[in-house]
Amino acid sequence: MNCKRRAGEKAVEFIQDGMIIGLGTGSTVYHTIAKLSEKVKEGLNIKAVSTSSSTTKLTQQFGISVIPFDKVDYIDLTIDGADEVDSLLNGIKGGGGALLYEKLVATSSNKVIWVVDENKTVELLGKFPLPIEVVPFAYHQVLNKLKELKLNPVIRRKNRDYYITDGQHYIIDLFIQKIENPYALEKMIKLIPGVVDTGLFLNIADTIIIGRENTVEIISK
Numbered sequence: 169m170n171c172k173r174r175a176g177e178k179a180v181e182f183i184q185d186g187m188i189i190g191l192g193t194g195s196t197v198y199h200t201i202a203k204l205s206e207k208v209k210e211g212l213n214i215k216a217v218s219t220s221s222s223t224t225k226l227t228q229q230f231g232i233s234v235i236p237f238d239k240v241d242y243i244d245l246t247i248d249g250a251d252e253v254d255s256l257l258n259g260i261k262g263g264g265g266a267l268l269y270e271k272l273v274a275t276s277s278n279k280v281i282w283v284v285d286e287n288k289t290v291e292l293l294g295k296f297p298l299p300i301e302v303v304p305f306a307y308h309q310v311l312n313k314l315k316e317l318k319l320n321p322v323i324r325r326k327n328r329d330y331y332i333t334d335g336q337h338y339i340i341d342l343f344i345q346k347i348e349n350p351y352a353l354e355k356m357i358k359l360i361p362g363v364v365d366t367g368l369f370l371n372i373a374d375t376i377i378i379g380r381e382n383t384v385e386i387i388s389k
Contacts, residue, residue, distance in 0.1 A: 175379030192248025262299030262367030306362025
């Protein structure tokens with residue numbers, strides 16, 4: 169069993185009958201959804217909220233029904249992946265382009281679990297490019313401002329076109345390497361007009377499930 173599958177499947181043990189579950193996006197959460205579908209077929213009763221069109225398609229393939237985010241008042245538990253996680257359980261997300269919807273769902277959840285393989289754990293955030301979701305109308309001005317701040321911004325592309333999120337925004341990736349103060353950086357970037365949100369997920373995760381070679385490590389706040 170690979171590390172991603174080990175972590176993804178372990179998270180299903182936290183799901184209880186009757187819960188409203190937020191389902192994240194990515195290769196590790198795939199294993200959560202696959203395992204969850206087995207439990208649903210065995211009689212587990214849950215409602216699911218999806219964080220992306222790709223996750224919605226996946227849940228439909230596995231026979232899990234999804235309800236719209238705007239039809240729920242709260243979410244009991246969200247299970248999602250992360251691109252990087254530090255020792256304080258802060259993370260970078262958005263490599264898959266779903267950071268805005270993932271953050272909206274996570275911040276409406278009573279509990280958030282991230283499932284990652286051991287390669288995603290870091291001492292300091294920043295080696296993974298930090299995604300920034302931006303309004304297309306203002307992307308050029310935002311890009312220039314980020315260049316002035318020496319944050320090494322690059323507009324994300326898919327083939328030759330600009331990458332477009334489910335929310336119809338663009339993504340600018342920041343190649344920073346080391347983020348010494350993620351809270352200050354988050355505040356500074358979000359003050360730029362045209363920025364919708366950042367891929368910094370600070371003080372959001374409650375528990376991290378790390379898939380390792382032969383075991384699973386669970387870290388909670």
